[in-house]
Amino acid sequence: MTKKILRGMLLGLILGSLINNFASHIPWVQDYLVMGLFHVLGAMFISMLKMLVVPLVTFSLICGVAGIGDIGKLGRVGGKAFAYYMITTALAISMAIGLASLFSPGEGFELAGAAGSSFVAPEAPPLTQVLIDLIPSNPVAAYAEGNMLQIIFFTILFASCMLMVGKAAAPLIDLAERMNEVMMQVVNVVMFLAPLGVFALMAKTFALQGIDLIIPMLGYFGVLVLALLLHATGTLMLLLRIFGKVNPIMFMKKMQTAQVFAFSTSSSNATIPVTLQTVEKRLGVDESIASFTVPFGATINMDGTAIMQGVATVFIANVYGVDLGLTGYLTVIGMSVLASIGTAGVPGVGLIMLAMVFNQVGLPVEGIALIIGVDRLLDMIRTAVNITGDAAVSTMIARSENGLDMYVFNNPDAGIVTDIDLASKPEKEKEVY
Secondary structure, three states: OHHHHHHHHHHHHHHHHHHHHHOOOOHHHHHHHHHHHHHHHHHHHHHHHHHOHHHHHHHHHHHHHHOOOOHHHOOHHHHHHHHHHHHHHHHHHHHHHHHHHHHOOOOOOOOOOHHHHOOOOOOOOOHHHHHHOOOOOOHHHHHHHOOHHHHHHHHHHHHHHHHHHHHHHHHHHHHHHHHHHHHHHHHHHHHHOHHHHHHHHHHHHHHHHOHHHHHHHHHHHHHHHHHHHHHHHHHHHHHHHHHHOOOHHHHHHHOHHHHHHHHHHOOOOOOHHHHHHHHHHHOOEOHHHHHHHHHHHHHHOOHHHHHHHHHHHHHHHHHHOOOOHHHHHHHHHHHHHHHHHOOOOOOOHHHHHHHHHHHHHOOOHHHHHHOHHHHHHHHHHHHHHHHHHHHHHHHHHHHHOOOEOHHHHHOOOOOOOOOOOOOOOOHHHHHHO
């Protein structure tokens, strides 16, 4: 899939650039190919991404909260895990926005034609109104209108009350888990069409803009990779050293296998068996802690996705000439932290959440077309950062709860895996979900 998406991106770039240079004056090419076929296919793919947002967030959130087991477990370990994941996500996107503002990828680039001139940024609501609007007066209306802040708030409240009810809510939780699996498959189906969608989006964009568009895209790519690397090797390791009181270098060495697997699958959920085995056997985290924090983190801890949302928001704002201001950036930070709770660990979901953030701050969702071509490779890096954060938080919590075996952690050869069956889920993981 990665190769197919990259091929689609490259073919779209080449064909679009050729049209821009040699066929921009031919009416039928512009009417039937660029604004016809390419426009329709690209718009349909963007609509499919937006279509998944509400059901995916709802079922993923319910499964994440239900994974706690019962409301009593929202005590020390649950509270610490939630706090650590939210803090690392907030730090990740804050650093991303800071770096993006410093390097300003996309600045000075102006979209040609109607796409750039017709867009007018709506006036941002005051922060007080944002806080008031967080709570839906009518949840049904919130779902119908796709108001993600209200949907996230209501779903977390509803899922928490399901745990409080106990056995009576068990069928609902089971239904949510089944629906979540179905939605995961829907995402897979949509992403199967990604190469064609990426090709159409890139071809239309470069046919209208020309090869010069590659310059701000390279800037976006470079800033995002820099932010991801700094967070994984800097922010997380500093927190691990301060709160976990362990050697970050040893930690990174033992995480290599899980990181490579996460990079290759682009899926936090698919990497759960490897992450669990690494955290328990290689790092020495107590099984009772790891079995909760790792799946919980795969559901709500999306540092890499939050970084992408921060850099992409600044990039698209620069491209469209929109000044978000301090309130806009704070809204992006808050939205990304909340959205990370409902982001499922499957390939491509970051783009779905990005559409939600764009809508909230008044940026055109169509701007995703500028970055979607390189997003698959970046998604692989983001996933490796995400599972690194899951393991780091698990280690820090285990250390604070006296659940970390320091002999295992400091032993370079402890828990080395020579053969692991990734095709089947262990029963323990099924019980966690």
